[in-house]
Amino acid sequence: MYLLHRLVVVLLACATTLYSAPQNALEFNSVQSPRAAIPVFSELELLPGGQATASRMVKRTFIHPAGNIPTIEQLDFWDGFSFFRDPWVASPAITSDRDGLGPLFNARSCKACHNDGGRGRLNRSGELASSALLFRLLKSDGVGVDKHYGGQLQPNAIRLSHHKLTKPVIGEGKVRVEYQILNGTYPDGSAYSLRKPIYHLEQLGYGKLEINTVLSARYAPAIYGMGLIDAISEQDLLSQQDLEDLNGDGIKTQYNMVINAQTGQRQIGRFGFKGLHATLEQQVAGAFVNDIGITNLIFPEEVCTDVQLMCRKAASVDPQGTLDIPKKLHDLTVYMNKTLAVPKARDLTSERAQQGRTLFYQLRCNSCHTPTYKTRSDYPIAALQGQQIYPYSDFALHDMGAELADQGIENLASGNQWRTPPLWGVGLQKRVQGFEAYLHDGRARTLEEAILWHGGEALQIKQHFMTLSAKQRSAVIYFLKQI
Template sequence: MLSVALLSGVSAQAQARTVPAFSEQELYPGGQATARRVAQRTFIHPAGNVPTIQQLDFWDGFSFFRDPWVASPAITKDRDGLGPLFNARSCKTCHNDGGRGRRAKDGELAPPALLFRLLKTNTWGVDAHYGGQLQPNAVRLSHHTLSKPVLGEGNVRVHYETIQGYYPDGTAYSLIKPSYKIEQLSYGSFEADTVISARYTPAVYGMGLLDAISEQDLFAQQDIADEDQDGISAKYNLVTNIKTGQPSIGRFGFKGLHATLEQQIAGAFVNDIGITNPLFSQETCTNVQHACKLAASIDPKGTLDIPKKLHDLTTYMGQILAVPKARDLSSDKALQGRALFYQLQCHVCHTPSYITTKDYPVAALQAQKIYPYTDLALHDMGEGLADQGRENLALGSEWRTPPLWGIGLQQRVQGYQAFLHDGRARTIEEAILWHGGEADKTKHRFMGLSTNERNALIYFLKQI
């Protein structure tokens, strides 16, 4: 069995120096804002240090996350405005219990938790007929101005190819590679240079803490030209902050599309549910979707579907949605896996910790030592995961490093699990084996470990 030292090409003494001493703080990945109890049936818990009176706003915001929206006009004035085109009727549909929705099974139409961005191959843009995201559902309205019903844009059927492989020690493994078949497009064909990119909705806990990391701390990790020659080229997607109009780091979304958590939530409202809001006030209907535009004009309110007060409540709920506690990190097996995490250089992209800014708008999230295990940067993950499209500065093979906190609780809390941007990985092990590009060397170091070592690393990841 090859040792980790031989696999990484450095001495055991040098590797030992790269592994920081374990700290009890790691058991509280959200700092004082960590959830007060370990998640059992749901990830929906307010930050542990939020005063009781402010928790009332959290639960008010949660009601707009949980409850379904209906088409306008309707008797329920705080809940109407759905569509005209949409992917789901509520946030909870895709982010089940604050985690991830169910992944697609082979041969099924994509469920709401698996949506599809429409990208261009050579430039940043959207499809002229369908916009930036495929929306399979449409509202049903009866109105004298509507001569034709609004039609959902189309569906996607998911299939998987099984790929067999072997570790160097002869242990077999299998991966599944998804493919997508577009069905029942309602507004003609996509443009010739349009490609689809699958996005399996992420867990939403801890996003306020990610929002509270300073841009200065993130930019300090950028290394586009790989000047330190470690083979890793961290790059940040620069996007427009809708509120300020200024370029900012895109820290949310699988390609880093949104600069702030508020913007991410507002974008999900308009693209996923069809709810216009203070940041995105225009419906997503394209110029060829005439019934969609007519349906949007029927709303007698003539205002945003979600006013600023409700938008702010939903944003606040997202900000203080607590990270779950870490679990068995001080056991021998977890400490062995933790050492391997550093020795294999996983921490270079999955940056373990930060201290959040002192001036973040939510006091409970200020100056917290957190352990998200992400640099929030784009990295080339290889052709195996590439989508061939562009999203601002993000190329087809580049994906934002996802946070790892709570990753081991999916099965326990939700009864199922799936990983990576499109849900193709059924286990954490499979997710590691899909790593390519800049992460290819680290993947092969992992493959060269003994079975016990691989199990220890995965055990550590399940505890953080």
């Protein structure tokens, strides 16, 4: 049985110093935090996706069907995976099931951005952005999209010879990424460095961006466990909303409310770095049309703007009303995304991981990274119903400070606000993919760096992390790598 520890938060802003206590516990000098209690460790935490957790892990991929889906349904999973994996080609083509690429696009396949179900490899400093890093085009006032480029920069264009095209379609532009290294020191004298990205627009194909258009970098996330996130009840999420910080923990939990494109109703935006999409099906459909140029039942129109004449003409090559991916194939791709399994926890019962777990709660990381939920009992996929899951996220918007801000507004999300990402499986990125990169733009090269970039509502928690001993900081990181 693990000892219960309690955390109390600092009442006065100046009282921010932590000190070590027996059994590596931490104490604060004020009233108890509403989320201070450390839950007793449960063996359920070893299976973060419940019974849908991956039954096994192959070293070099995150692509595994949920551990509890019937064998016959695994056939649908692998059929859907083929549309995730294989590249698309421009229409018209002999391969009618996989034509419809573009006319403008970021990548030719889902796998190009979400390599092996994880994250794609980023560019080196001074290189053009890789396909794993796309750029939303937001308005500083949140009104409309850029009249020349729409809502997302698409650097690539199809090559198509057709009598309707008097000129070639050209891509919208490229982004060159440079990294500035910022050096810092912990209170104990240990040194650290952070990597700050700087973006340079090049080769703009349709004139300048509008004066109030801003770039927002988005590093394609790992996609396992998305169906379980989709299966969390909206009521369970909304119960965490705290717009006025009524519980006094310094955290203002807000959900981005967006339009469900299928129902027209306003719902929580639980997918995307700013909570852009309400459902996983809409997230997949949005990625199809924006990233690959694949029209579908939810988004049946190409994203060419009025000034992109050759893009519009290339889009008219297909017969009117024809979707690039029919509903049946789109549904298979969505099913694969919904049933992509979360990996098992690793060395979570070890003394080091348990020390890190205790510190995780004492630092109040769980204020935003909510550990656990039980999924809906009426979710359409039986294997995902009623599962006790451990994603470590509230999937809400939080002010992360000026250093991470993009200066744009996306629905209710301000430039400083980002949706809390899930943490399950995060420690496997280097082992499975051979590299590490974290946060919404991939700037953090390690989990430690990701913590050190936290600001805004998370600033005090970061400062408390920095005052830990090197051994304690290492334990926190070790725990994160096991969940």
